[in-house]
Amino acid sequence: SIPTSAASHDTEQLQEEQRVRSMLRENFLRCLLSVNNKKVHFHMLEKVNVEATFGSSDIDVLNFQVSDLHTPIGVQKEALIRSRDVISFTFDL
Template identity: 70%
Template sequence: TIPASSGNKAGSVTLEEEQRVRSELRERFLRTLLAMTSKPVHFSLYEKVQVQAKFGASDIDILNFQVSDLQTPLGVQKEALLRCQDMISFSFQL
């Protein structure tokens, strides 16, 4: 997790501006996750592993994703948690 601003050396106006930008960017990201709910998502993991699953939810720090019907080379896992540290990217269609 990336820490919030380390201080307001440059004054409260700058800090306020930083907070405003931060909240705008975050809102857009949360809307992305919301749009992804219940959709099939394709995950690219390290070592060229590709898996697909239905996205359920994420924790606030984007550390874990809860997914359903995870399709792995060893079969389908009904429910699973994916560690975001293991992912390089993921994609879905709108």
């Protein structure tokens, strides 16, 4: 059987990790919420740079739903951008 002190130590460690993960995730979700309706600049692979109005993101951060996407060949009213294509996106608070 496992000594009680070791078991409770493991539980404490697990709870600490859960606490940190929650804090990091909550802060990230708040950040994503704050981008709503803001002008964002996407810096993408292959030196592609585009501007759009940010709409929303799925919770797995696989897709960004945007409006008024200024592509090199014109404006696309509504679009989905794959996060795999993105290096970073920038906006002002």
